[in-house]
Amino acid sequence: xxxxxxxxxxxxxxxxxxxxxxxxxxxxxxxxxxxxxxxxxxxxxxxxxxxxxxxxxxxxxxxxxxxxxxxxxxxxxxxxxxxxxxxxxxxxxxxxxxxxxxxxxxxxxxxxxxxxxxxxxxxxxxxxxxxxx
Amino acid sequence: xxxxxxxxxxxxxxxxxxxxxxxxxxxxxxxxxxxxxxxxxxxxxxxxxxxxxxxxxxxxxxxxxxxxxxxxxxxxxxxxxxxxxxxxxxxxxxxxxxxxxxxxxxxxxxxxxxxxxxxxxxxxxxxxxxxxxxxxxxxxxxxxxxxxxxxxxxxxxxxx
Numbered sequence: 001x002x003x004x005x006x007x008x009x010x011x012x013x014x015x016x017x018x019x020x021x022x023x024x025x026x027x028x029x030x031x032x033x034x035x036x037x038x039x040x041x042x043x044x045x046x047x048x049x050x051x052x053x054x055x056x057x058x059x060x061x062x063x064x065x066x067x068x069x070x071x072x073x074x075x076x077x078x079x080x081x082x083x084x085x086x087x088x089x090x091x092x093x094x095x096x097x098x099x100x101x102x103x104x105x106x107x108x109x110x111x112x113x114x115x116x117x118x119x120x121x122x123x124x125x126x127x128x129x130x131x132x133x
Numbered sequence: 134x135x136x137x138x139x140x141x142x143x144x145x146x147x148x149x150x151x152x153x154x155x156x157x158x159x160x161x162x163x164x165x166x167x168x169x170x171x172x173x174x175x176x177x178x179x180x181x182x183x184x185x186x187x188x189x190x191x192x193x194x195x196x197x198x199x200x201x202x203x204x205x206x207x208x209x210x211x212x213x214x215x216x217x218x219x220x221x222x223x224x225x226x227x228x229x230x231x232x233x234x235x236x237x238x239x240x241x242x243x244x245x246x247x248x249x250x251x252x253x254x255x256x257x258x259x260x261x262x263x264x265x266x267x268x269x270x271x272x273x274x275x276x277x278x279x280x281x282x283x284x285x286x287x288x289x290x291x292x293x
Contacts, residue, residue, distance in 0.1 A: 007143065014150050021157055049275040052179040053211075056201030059219070070203070074175075074275060105206060119198060123184035123282070130177055 048075035050130035053105045057085065057124065063116040067094050069108055069128055073101035078133040081108065087124040090117035098133045176242075179277060186233070186284035193223040195231050197256065199282045202237065210271045211239075214250070216282060217264045224258035224289065231256055232290035235282065237267050242278045255290035
């Protein structure tokens with residue numbers, strides 16, 4: 001008899017915690033974006049947009065030798081920036097580490113590419129990507 | 134307090150419940166940690182396509198390369214693009230060069246066109262480079278997922 005009572009108490013206790021947690025969790029998702037979870041309204045999770053304003057390549061003897069980009073971020077902070085150049089089947093990646101970005105665009109120093117891809121028609125694709133450092 | 138030991142199904146039930154609780158709390162604490170350490174991405178990449186055109190007309194060859202694309206910002210919006218071209222054009226006597234239409238298009242994440250513009254220029258024969266401004270309708274830079282250029286051959290041209 002006592003055993004059954006203990007079981008019931010434990011079950012009710014656990015189910016109460018489970019239901020309360022689930023309700024709180026689902027309410028938070030419903031009311032706010034998921035990004036707000038785990039933070040108060042005073043400290044929301046920042047979401048950044050990497051803004052790429054310009055891409056410039058240098059070409060010598062039909063080879064893409066270096067790249068220069070101008071970037072900014074909607075959320076000021078320190079980022080690692082990567083630029084991947086693809087032309088034909090060739091690709092080369094430039095990287096800039098610990099770059100402090102604000103909403104004001106800045107031009108990063110020219111980066112020498114290796115390997116040097118041949119600049120062939122119809123052209124070259126440059127993908128610029130950024131992540132928090 | 135005497136009694137029988139807990140039965141196996143009940144123990145199994147308890148274990149499952151604790152795993153669920155642990156998972157929820159773990160996810161919650163992870164979000165707290167992420168929010169304190171670094172921002173999350175809404176847009177973390179943009180793609181540019183720099184076009185190159187080669188062609189010929191009889192014995193005359195021409196090549197046009199896009200060397201750079203620069204979106205001109207006004208606050209968080211862009212309203213024009215400056216394109217730098219490098220070209221080599223051969224032209225017959227009596228012609229000054231070759232005419233090309235240079236286009237730039239901005240696309241969103243779903244591949245939908247945000248804005249586009251073009252400029253038609255007469256590229257003088259020889260090897261040269263130049264920059265051209267293409268007006269665009271005002272577009273929020275945060276919506277731009279890709280920027281594409283294209284080059285269209287329009288035929289011989291003369292400078293009036």
